Amino acid sequence: MGGLARRVSYLQAFRKTFAQTQVIELNAGYSLNDAGVMANPPLKDIAVQNTYALRAYSRFPFDAFNISFHDLPVLSQYLEKVHQKANFAEFPALKTLVSANLTPEADQKTHLPIAPYIIRELKSPRFPKGKLRVGITGFSEPAPGANQGYVWREVEKTATEVLPELRKKVDLVVVMAYLPVDQAQNLCRNHPEIDVCIAAYTKVFQAPIEKFGNAQFVMSNYETKNLGELRISFGPKGELTVTNRFVPLDSQIPDEPAAAQLVQETKTAVDAAQKAMVQQMQNH
Amino acid sequence: MRAISLRWLSVLLVTAMVHTLAVFAQTPQAPASAPNDALRALLGADDNAALAIMYGGETRGNIDTCG
Secondary structure, eight states, rough: OOOOHHHHHHHHHHHOOOOOEEEEEEEEEEEEEETTTTHHHHHHHHHHHHHHHHHHHHHHOOEEEEOOOTTTHGGGGGGGGGGGGHHHHHHHGGGGGOOOSSSEEETOOOOSSOOOOEEEEEEEESSSSOOOOOEEEEEEEEOOOOTTTTOOOOHHHHHHHHHHOOOOOEEEEEEEEEEHHHHHHHHHHTTTSSSSEEEEOOOOOOOEEEEEEEEEEEEEGGGGGGGEEEEEOOOOSOHHHEEEEEEEOOOTSOOOOHHHHHHHHHHHHHHHHHEEEEEEEHHO | OOOHHHHHHHHHHHHHHHHHHHHHHHHHOTTTTTOOHHHHHHHOOOOSSEEEEEEEOOOOOOOSSOO
């Protein structure tokens, strides 16, 4: 189930079939592998896997990628100011990173600031005025311990600052919340600015859509084996009608060839890294 | 006389090119990645949605299928 090649294939078919429906692709967090990244030395095969994942997210991009506390140990090395030009050229996915509550340490000038939100301006005859400004932001549960040049700010405090500002600028506010479920739900209850909240955190499979505060609240499917799909319609006065479903990314969806090739290249590179690690251990 | 012939030749050439292009433009071609029947069924009917938000997460660096 799941996988890049099927996700890309489904999205291409969706866009082709529903040309008047605008599409936004969101990554709610924990889409890089932090296992062994902090080891000394870092595990080489994991580093290779993350590099290829970033390559994949660059070639087949999300509109926004929420940085979770799991992603930060991987991403921090790509966000050093000294390597900004080269890294952003090689991995355009870095431009889609978003976090409302992650900021460089005050006395730390080595790392880049993160966009607190991203605004997308969409056009379709199906929007009330023919266009729609969508504001996308993200939160993560703060991580304990060292954070590689960054500080996780308290979620509620940051939300109080960021959400009213974003609300003024857009027609639709979408929040990605890498938070325990009750905290994500409380975020919606406490902040009426939120229209849509996508939570990720636990091994939830296909939770139904619920409403907290003004927000339509959904949870992403663990490991994206099923792709979450919210379809939003607007009534004559701009009122929202929202439906949610999970699209099984199974074998009935054909692989998108370029994505499938990238997946194969990743396997080959990770296998080679693992063999090199074994060889190195045997030599010691 | 020669100038007139060249002019007629040019007109004929342009007419032939336009005709050829028109034929190409009308040639029905299935898109390379046209949805198969199963995928078409999965996509469902057009419900007049203006916006679709596709979302996921927690793939932990894995871009391959799993489980």
